[in-house]
Amino acid sequence: MxxxxxxxxxxxxxxxxxxxxxxxxxxxxxxxxxxxxxxxxxxxxxxxxxxxxxxxxxxxxxxxxxxxxxxxxxxxxxxxxxxxxxxxxxxxxxxxxxxxxxxxxxxxxxxxxxxxxxxxxxxxxxxxWMAGICVNTVEAKKHNLPMPTSWKDLTKPVYKGHIIMPNPASSGTGFLDVSSWLQMFGTEDGWQYMDQLHTNISRYTHSGSKPCKLAAAGETSIGISFAFRGAKEKKKGAPVEIVYPSEGLGWxxxxxxxxxxxxxxxxxxxxxxxxxxxxxxxxxxxxxxxxxxxxxxxxxxxxxENPEELIIDNNFEWAAQNRKDILKEWTTRYDSKSDPK
CATH class of the missing domain: 3.40.190.10 (Periplasmic binding protein-like II)
Known part of the structure; x- marks a missing residue:
């Protein structure tokens, strides 16, 4: 060849x-x-x-x-x-x-x-994925904070400056929290609740998991987040207790x-x-x-053991249709405490 x-x-x-x-x-x-x-x-x-x-x-x-x-x-x-x-x-x-x-x-x-x-x-x-509150038990004890059992507990003066939650405009977890509070408490009482909660919030993050991560790391006592993240941090050994508020959970x-x-x-x-x-x-x-x-x-x-019994009857159509107006109102009222984008 x-x-x-x-x-x-x-x-x-x-x-x-x-x-x-x-x-x-x-x-x-x-x-x-x-x-x-x-x-x-x-x-x-x-x-x-x-x-x-x-x-x-x-x-x-x-x-x-x-x-x-x-x-x-x-x-x-x-x-x-x-x-x-x-x-x-x-x-x-x-x-x-x-x-x-x-x-x-x-x-x-x-x-x-x-x-x-x-x-x-x-x-x-x-x-x-459903809402949950991550409480750092070490930090809570250090600041003499009682373990919350409900959403409304978080408006008590004792928690001022010790709570972090997600911004609903950037976080799906933040939005499910806000839309669920408006559904559970009614529009007027829901915004009144968030006014009271805002007084105790130290900052709003742009991530739904971050408040729980910060609580796990001891950078805040309480992080409003979602249950999955709390379970992950607890499994890693963090001193975190996951609270499922008695009024029900947004999801x-x-x-x-x-x-x-x-x-x-x-x-x-x-x-x-x-x-x-x-x-x-x-x-x-x-x-x-x-x-x-x-x-x-x-x-x-x-x-x-009964997660489906804890979640509210979420009206997704209502949440989607009103999302723009809800976020506009929330931003006007509370965005001053949000992390920089």
Whole structure:
């Protein structure tokens, strides 16, 4: 065989290998999320293990920021899929005609309150995160603070300067707190409650988990946060007690949807199919006590045994429709204590 022929065959083989590699190149999905940062690697691995032809590129931020980003990009969407954003946010996007209708495989196995029950479903719920109060028992003892048992306890003068909570404009946890107080106490009494609470707040963070992290680190005595973060900090050994206020707990669901206009619809559908699968539900259940598929959730360490009995009957449609006005009013009243953005 001549050198010329050998080189020709080698080049032909290389070209074939390159073409083969290109034909099996994974489709890259841009996925916007507000999932906890430490969960992203695990969720990506679990999905890609079952779908090696699709690769996830995360774009992560807090709920309010992701929601605002999506709305700003309405005319020129940059995301293919939203996986892990508050259900109230997806209701807003649906109202803006931004979601691609799709009924994923296994949709009928989800609890009705975790799915879009319209004729053409365009979003699905995955799991629920619920409010909770993280109390650093060491700091509370140091400052002679009694253990609170209710939301209204937090307005007592003894707690002044010892409470941190999330800003609802940037944090989904902050918004579920505010919208749930307005639902539980009524609009007038709800704002009056927040006026009193504001007196005791030292600062508002732009992250729902940060108040609990700060309480765990001893940087505040009390952090209004969510139960999942409290359980994680307690598991790490932090001197944190999780309080579930007696009036009831606000909550929201982490949800998923396909963005209208994506040119990667087949890959996006694979992600939605996985997101509501039993395997995914087991994955969410490692941190969340309530998941969308009945009969899957196992007890989570440091969570109460009856989490679904503690959450309020949240009117998600009302919360989504009134979100803009609620945030405007909250910002006018209380934003002076927010962390810099």
């Amino acid at each position: 001549t050198v010329k022929k050998s080189l020709g065959r080698w080049l032909a083989g290389a070209a074939a290998l390159t073409a083969s590699a290109l034909s099996f190149a994974a489709t890259e999905l841009t996925v916007y999320t507000a999932f906890e940062a430490e969960d992203l690697k695990r969720y990506k691995q679990e999905f890609e293990k079952r779908n090696p032809d699709v690769e996830i590129n995360w774009v992560r931020d807090s709920t309010g920021i992701v929601t605002a980003k999506l709305l700003a990009e309405k005319e020129n969407p940059q995301a293919d899929v939203v996986w892990g954003l508050a259900g109230t946010s997806l209701l807003i996007l649906k109202g803006e005609q931004m979601l691609q209708p799709y009924t994923p495989v296994g949709f009928d196995k989800l609890s009705p309150k975790f799915r879009d029950n319209s004729a053409e479903p365009s979003w699905v719920g995955l799991d629920a 929201d669901m982490e949800s998923a949807a396909i963005l209208k206009g994506t040119d990667k619809l087949d890959a996006a559908k694979k992600l939605l199919d996985f997101a509501v699968s039993k395997d995914a539900m087991k994955m969410y259940n490692k941190g969340y006590a309530i998941v969308a598929m009945p009969g899957v959730a196992q007890p989570v360490e440091f969570f109460p």
